Amino acid sequence: MTLELILRDLPWEGDFDYEAECILRLFFPGEKIAILHQPQTPEGDWVSVELTPQGEGVAISLGVQLNSGEIQARDMVLPSQAAVGGMEWEAERRLCLLLFDALCQLTGTRPPWGILTGVRPVRLCRKLLGELGSLSAVREALIQQYQVLPQKAELALSTLQAQKEILAGNTRSSYSLYVGIPFCPTRCLYCSFVSHAIDKAGKLVPDYLELLCRELEEIAAVASRLGLELRTVYIGGGTPTTLEPNQLTRLLGQIETSFPLSGISEYTVEAGRPDSISREKLKVLRDFGISRISINPQALDDVVLRAIGRAHTAQETLEAVALAREMGFDNINMDLIAGLPEQTPGSFAHSLEQVMALNAENITIHTLTVKRSSDLRASMGADAYDSGAYSLADLLAQSQEKLRGAGYLPYYLYRQQGTRQNQENTGFSRPGKEGLYNIYSMEDAHTILAAGAGAVTKLCGAPDKMRRGFNYKYPYEYISGFGEILNRKRQITEFYKEETP
Ligand code: SF4
Known part of the structure; x- marks a missing residue:
């Protein structure tokens, strides 16, 4: 299917293409959307948008023809209605609402986050809190002005509250260090990261590691000259524990030599794949003072693990966690994914129960996101977005209830395009065990200096300057x-x- 989005005579050139396309993608993930700036109405399925200055305001006209159904809608935005964010912003929001309502009617589905299509709903909540002054007003705005379902609004607001104290201690000169190791034991079917299976790319590791150490030296020298204060270190990827013990020693030794680690609040290594973990490697991590590790089974069901291209079993995850506990790791994150191929609600619930029984301090619940670069997308095409017969919203709501009942609270939340049933990813933790790097990075709270292939440095300065x-x-x-x-x-x-005045 190709859906044609026709934009006519917009007073703010090009500004609505992206937002209108994002709303369409909520309903038609993976479909082709052609954006046309033309007066004629084409054959087939189309959406047409027209914004016309009228007096001091803007008139919005929307037409949608889809599967033989057709809806026309109009709205008018006046300067007095555009107090927060200005006319352009308000016109965009009202256009999105018109489009969202029309598509809900024509498709019979209702995306749970309403017209919020961005990655970080909690940032919007923080902004609204600054403007509106109370959590209840933000809740009301999310539900009324953005059409967010009440349970999702609650999730975003709980996350906002959990982050409050952590972000309060942040300063303009603080930063975190990210180090990327783009190698994994095998490649997962859904993976969209830059990561290579170690059996194919292993010969690159020695050179990669040496250059990475040089990059780290350079970053440390720059940060020191600028007087920046290191808060957290996060080694991710990929799977850093794919490295051999001597390679981990080389990397962690370089970080220890180059950076002032004595005052940092968190030092994380993703030991993501249970089949990459050994006693010897965990000993290296302990010796270098790693305070937090991630062991990410994604599922504790061998049928699902095989279906996603993982070469380990559920039992190996249980053994890896037991080994990490025996060696003294007291802050372990475990990731699960809802909506995986071959998964059933019962299988997901059983995976969650097992992770909770392991008493993981952090449990991150992702929803499967289908990225264009993944093997899943390549093998299934647009069918990869079809999440089957059960409701992921119900599954996530039940999981959240279980986690809250066991003392876990949400502290970190993000969304992605192409996520099955438009759900979200949420990090839960025991109070005091929140993954600090995750918050700093997701909320652009401070600078992230990043090293390694695929790494993205984010320089954060004055409010909203990045x-x-x-x-x-x-x-x-x-x-x-x-x-x-x-x-x-x-x-x-x-x-x-x-940045320096
Ligand atoms: S473990 Fe993570 S980075 Fe590695 S292949 Fe799987 S999804 Fe990609």
């Missing part, structure tokens, strides 16, 4: 273009110079 810097995506590019990677570190100094 600049991104990208490393080369793939390990072989990172190795061959390493000179440029070091050159780009100059951006950090330039950014902070601009």
Whole structure:
């Protein structure tokens, strides 16, 4: 199916293409959407949008023809109605609402986050709280003005409250360090990260590691010159524990030598795949003072694990956690994914029960997101977005109830395009065990200096001022273009110079 989105005579050139397309994608994930700036109405399924200045306001006209059904809708935005954010912003919101309502009627479905299509609903809540002054007013705005379902509004607001104290201790000069290890034991079917199976890319590891250590030295020197204060370190990927013990020692030794670690609040290593964990590797992590690890089974069901391309069993996860506990790790995150191939509600519930029985301090519940670059998308095409017969909203609501009943609270929340049934990803934790890096990074609370292939540095300055810097995506590019990677570190100094009054 190709859906044609026709935008006519917009007073703010190009501004509505993205928002209108995002709303369409809520209802038609994976479908082709053609954006046309033309006067004629085409054959087939189409959406047409027209915004016309009228007096001091803007008239919005919307037409949708879909599967032989047709809806026409109109709205008018006046300056007095556009107090928060201005005319353009209000016109965009009202257009999105018209489009959302029309598509709900024509498709018979209702996306749970309403017209919120961004990655970070909690940031919007924080902004609204600043403008409206109370949580109840924010709740009301989410439900009325954005059509968010009440249970999702509650989830976002609980997360906002959990982050309040953590973010309060943040300063303009604090930062976190991210280190990317883009290698994994095998590649998961749904993976969209830059990560290579170690049996194919293993020969790159020695060179990659040496250059990564040089990049870390450079980052440490820049951060020290600028007087930045390191808060957390996060080694992710990929699966960092794919590295051999001597390689982990090299990397962690470099970080220990280059960075002041004594005052940091959190030091995380993703030991994501149970089949990458050994006693020897965990000992290296303990010796270097890693305070938090992630062991991410995604499911504790061997049928599901096979279906997603994982080469480990549920039993291996249980053994890896037992080993980590025996070796003294007292802050373990475990990720689960709802909506995986071959998964049933019963199988997901059983996975959650087992993870809770392991007493994981953090439990992150993802919903399967189908990315264009994943093997899942390549093998199933647009069918990959079809999440089957059961309601993921119900499954997530039941999970949340169980987690809250056992003392876990939501502290971190994000959404992605292409997530099955438009659900979300939520990190839950025992109070005091929140994953700090996750919050700092997701909320753009402070600068993230990032090293490694595919790593993205985020420079955060004055409120809402943020600049991104990208490393080369793939390990072989990172190795061959390493000179440029070091050159780009100059951006950090330039950014902070601009920031200094
Ligand atoms: S463990 Fe993570 S990074 Fe590695 S292949 Fe699977 S989804 Fe991708």
